Amino acid sequence: MMLELQNLTVRFGNLVAVNKLNTSVSEGTIHSLIGPNGAGKTTVFNAIYNLVPYTGDILFSGKSLRGVPTYRLSEMRMTRTFQNLSLFYSMTVEYNIALGLHTAIKSSILSDIAGVNVYSRKEVKQRVARVAELVGLSQLLNAYPAFLPYGTQKLVELARALVNDSKLVLLDEPAAGLNAGEKEQFKEILLKVKQGGVTILLVEHDMGVVMDISDKITVMNFGNRIAEGTPQEISENPDVIEAYLGVN
Amino acid sequence: MKKFTPILLLVLALLIPVIFRQKPSLVYYLNLSMIYAISAQGLNLLMGIGGQISLGHAAFMAIGGYTSAVLVMVLHVPFIVALIAGVGLSCLFGLIIGFPALRLKGFYLAIATLAMGTVVTDIIKRIAITGGDYGLRNIPAPRLFGFTFGSSLSQFYLILAGLLLAIVVTRNFIRSKSGIALQAMRDSETGAQAVGINTSNYKLLAFILASAFAGLAGVLYGHSVSYLNTTNFGLDLSINLLAITIIGGMGTVWGVVLGSFLWVFVRNLMGSGLEMLTGVLFGVILLLVVLFLPRGLSEIGFRIAGRFKGKNESS
Numbered sequence: 001m002m003l004e005l006q007n008l009t010v011r012f013g014n015l016v017a018v019n020k021l022n023t024s025v026s027e028g029t030i031h032s033l034i035g036p037n038g039a040g041k042t043t044v045f046n047a048i049y050n051l052v053p054y055t056g057d058i059l060f061s062g063k064s065l066r067g068v069p070t071y072r073l074s075e076m077r078m079t080r081t082f083q084n085l086s087l088f089y090s091m092t093v094e095y096n097i098a099l100g101l102h103t104a105i106k107s108s109i110l111s112d113i114a115g116v117n118v119y120s121r122k123e124v125k126q127r128v129a130r131v132a133e134l135v136g137l138s139q140l141l142n143a144y145p146a147f148l149p150y151g152t153q154k155l156v157e158l159a160r161a162l163v164n165d166s167k168l169v170l171l172d173e174p175a176a177g178l179n180a181g182e183k184e185q186f187k188e189i190l191l192k193v194k195q196g197g198v199t200i201l202l203v204e205h206d207m208g209v210v211m212d213i214s215d216k217i218t219v220m221n222f223g224n225r226i227a228e229g230t231p232q233e234i235s236e237n238p239d240v241i242e243a244y245l246g247v248n
Numbered sequence: 249m250k251k252f253t254p255i256l257l258l259v260l261a262l263l264i265p266v267i268f269r270q271k272p273s274l275v276y277y278l279n280l281s282m283i284y285a286i287s288a289q290g291l292n293l294l295m296g297i298g299g300q301i302s303l304g305h306a307a308f309m310a311i312g313g314y315t316s317a318v319l320v321m322v323l324h325v326p327f328i329v330a331l332i333a334g335v336g337l338s339c340l341f342g343l344i345i346g347f348p349a350l351r352l353k354g355f356y357l358a359i360a361t362l363a364m365g366t367v368v369t370d371i372i373k374r375i376a377i378t379g380g381d382y383g384l385r386n387i388p389a390p391r392l393f394g395f396t397f398g399s400s401l402s403q404f405y406l407i408l409a410g411l412l413l414a415i416v417v418t419r420n421f422i423r424s425k426s427g428i429a430l431q432a433m434r435d436s437e438t439g440a441q442a443v444g445i446n447t448s449n450y451k452l453l454a455f456i457l458a459s460a461f462a463g464l465a466g467v468l469y470g471h472s473v474s475y476l477n478t479t480n481f482g483l484d485l486s487i488n489l490l491a492i493t494i495i496g497g498m499g500t501v502w503g504v505v506l507g508s509f510l511w512v513f514v515r516n517l518m519g520s521g522l523e524m525l526t527g528v529l530f531g532v533i534l535l536l537v538v539l540f541l542p543r544g545l546s547e548i549g550f551r552i553a554g555r556f557k558g559k560n561e562s563s
Contacts, residue, residue, distance in 0.1 A: 049442075074444030086439030088432045099432050103444035107425040115420025119428065160443065 002027045002168050002199040003048075007056035010043050010223075017043040019223040020056070025168070025201050025216075030194050032202045032210045034234075035220035036243060041203040042083060044220075045170050049073065049080065060168065075103040079161035080170035083203075085153055087145045087160075094141040095119060096156050097128045100163035131163045134196075135189050151182035158189070168199045175206045187213050211235065219243065258412075265404045275400040277516050278509075279472055282404075282411045283465045285508035288492045289414045289501070290461025295490075296498030297422060298454035299434025300349060301358050304365025305462055306485035310478060311368060312338040312463030313470035314378050317387045320471075322377060327391045331467045338463025339456050341368070346455030350448050365486055369478040383477030390471045403472045410468055411505070414461055419501050421457070430454055491530065495537050497544025506545050 003025040010018040018040040025031040033041045047054040049070050058065045060078055073079070079100065088096050098119040105118045118124065132138045135155045145153050154174055161169050171190075175183050183206065190213055194200060204210050210217060211231045219227040219234060221243040227234055234240055268274045287309055294300050316334035319325040325333070345364045352360050372378050379385070390397045390406055397403045421427045433440040433447050440447055470476045488511060496507025510533070515526045541547045 069446075070441040071444050071446045074442065080442055082438065082442070086436040086442065088435040088439060090431060090435050091428075095428070099428070099440075099443050099445075102425075102429060102432075105425060112424035112426045113417060113420055115423045116425075117423045117428075118425045164444075 001025065001059070002061060003201065004059040005044070005056070006059065008044065008047060008058060009055045010040070010047050010052050012052075016223050017052075018047065018054070018220075021220070021223075021225050023218045023225065023228060025199060027167075027199055028194065028197055029215040030190065030200045030202060030213050032204055032214040032217045033220065034204065034207075034210055034217060035226075038222070039220040040223040041220055042172060043223075045080065045172055045201075045203060048078075048170065074100075074164060077164060077167045078170070079164065079166045079168075081154070081157045081161050081172060081174060083172040083176065085157055087153060087156055089144065089146050091144075092141065093132075093137055093143050093145060093148075093156050094125075094128055096145060097131060097137075097141075097159045097163050098124055100160040101127065104164055127163055131159045134162070134192060135159045136185070151178045151186075154178065154186070155189070162193060162198065166198060168201065169193070170201045170203075172203045173205060174202070175204055175209045183209055261408055262405075265401045269401060272400050275404055277512050279400060279403055279407050280469075280516075281509040281512040282407045282505075283469050283472070284489065284492060284512060285505045286407075286411050286414045286468070287462045287465035288489050288496070288504045288508050289418050290458035290465075291489050291493045292496075292498060292501070292504045293418060293421065293430075293461070294454050294458035295493060296500070297427060297434065298430045298451065300451060300454055301354070301361065302345075302455075302458065303358050303362035303483065303486050303490070304345070304368070305361075305458065305489050306481040306483075307365035307368035308338045308342060308459040308462030309466035309469060309485070310372055310476075310481035311341050311459075312466030313476050313481075314372055314384070314466075315463075316467040317384050317470045317476055318377055320388055321384065327388075327471065331390075331464070334467040335460050335463040338459045338466065342455045342457075342459025343452060345459075346452040349451050349455060362483065362486075365481075365483065369481055373478045378478075379476075381477075383475060383479075384470070385475050387470050387474045387476065389474065390468075397472075400472075407468050407472065410464055414464070415501055415505070422499075422501070426450065426453060491534050495534055495544055497541075497546030500544065500546040502549070503544045503546030510545070 001024045005021050005023050008018055008021040009016065021044065033044060035041055043052060046052045048058055048065065050065065050068060051070065060076065088099060101124055105124065107116065107118050129138065132141055135158055137155055137159055140148065140152065145156050158174065175186055178186060187209055190200060202210070202214070214231050217229065217231060217234045218225055219240050226239045226243060227237045264278065265275045287305065291302065291305050294302055312334035315337045316330040319330040319333055320327060345361060348360045349357055373380055390403070397406045429440065429445045430450050433445060433450055437447055492507040492511050493504055495510060496505065497503030511530065514530050537544055543550065
């Protein structure tokens with residue numbers, strides 16, 4: 001298993017944001033985590049990233065992530081994107097993507113003092129170019145993200161998450177704010193990424209996107225797992241319908 | 249042309265004291281400008297590149313200056329050893345103050361660094377060996393490899409060497425992996441952590457580097473002015489160093505140098521009864537820069553360069 005959540009519980013005072021969640025993400029799949037607002041989806045991401053205290057355990061490729069600082073996860077080849085974009089706006093798209101290789105590139109104090117720009121190395125440029133082509137950003141490498149449409153900025157963040165040959169990518173509402181055309185493009189890109197052997201854990205509100213590309217879906221409501229299965233199984237599950245529509 | 253600009257500037261800088269040798273006070277102010285530029289370069293790395301804030305930067309100058317002066321005057325240590333010790337101790341304090349910065353941001357960090365600055369200068373003042381309220385007088389001029397930099401003119405070259413070192417290190421650092429990591433952290437700390445940047449380590453690095461520059465500036469200040477008093481390194485100077493960095497242009501290497509020269513000359517060369525207006529004038533300049541030149545005076549340079557580039561491309 002690429003990722004296993006074992007009795008994951010997150011409390012904020014008296015509020016149980018995630019309650020004894022058990023699920024596992026298989027290698028090379030797109031696994032979606034869905035649920036109404038406040039279901040605890042993003043809290044699960046934050047627990048995986050050790051940003052909130054939790055009980056239970058989280059295993060990544062069989063290893064517990066308890067106590068692993070956030071910045072170490074990239075080195076372990078787990079990356080993420082954010083609900084609210086967290087791009088480096090003073091840098092070009094190329095540098096935004098290249099920074100995804102921060103842990104893969106070695107440097108020393110001497111090279112820092114000598115002003116060696118490790119991101120201008122040929123192999124770095126090649127890796128950036130490869131992932132830029134995958135997500136369709138090849139023509140925009142010299143642009144600054146602030147001047148790009150919102151959907152394109154999301155692609156920059158995705159490219160940054162993918163450039164370090166990540167094994168697992170956590171995507172937090174990647175389709176939010178995208179128009180219909182951009183969503184179609186995003187779905188195609190995510191399927192291509194999956195074909196490349198990358199596992200994706202997706203938090204998404206857009207049911208069209210989720211149903212079209214997911215291999216497995218976990219549905220949460222008020223911190224509890226209320227259903228899990230294939231898109232077909234989930235779409236027919238009465239508990240899910242009730243959680244979303246409030247009717248039986 | 250761009251390639252030769254630094255060489256031309258260096259030649260010009262080397263000739264300046266020769267041209268103005270009949271005006272030693274002018275050379276003295278040039279020296280002061282360069283010392284503050286070295287210190288502000290550290291603040292530039294901390295704020296402009298690292299996105300942190302410090303209202304106690306002048307305290308690191310005090311640490312460097314007093315350490316070096318005491319070592320030379322009391323222990324008769326060679327200047328070069330005292331210089332290294334001054335910078336080293338300043339770095340150590342930079343590391344210490346860097347730790348609270350790992351938990352603090354914005355206003356809280358500003359207050360913490362302000363408090364640190366006050367504590368440091370107060371402690372220095374209470375140590376007998378530093379001369380207390382009277383400060384340290386008759387600090388020997390820098391002496392390196394048997395040569396004493398006794399005059400403002402000779403000190404000019406020593407301080408210029410220090411400034412060039414600060415400029416080269418800053419310029420190189422900004423381009424380096426660590427410098428780019430700091431800029432990423434400034435733009436988005438969560439994004440930086442997501443790509444594997446250990447933001448705690450880089451914040452500490454920013455504070456250490458900033459204090460190293462301030463320490464160097466403090467050492468050069470003490471041995472060239474030959475007098476140290478903690479009142480010279482209070483909140484007033486910390487705020488002025490902040491203003492120099494903002495006026496020059498945060499994150500730019502040359503802008504900070506420009507800001508420093510402007511500050512020293514506006515403060516000291518306003519003659520004929522206008523001295524009282526220096527604070528007002530500097531305040532107005534700061535206000536105008538913040539309003540119209542967000543990237544500081546260096547933005548004028550960028551705009552001119554942009555126009556030239558545009559003309560060249562269209563022709």
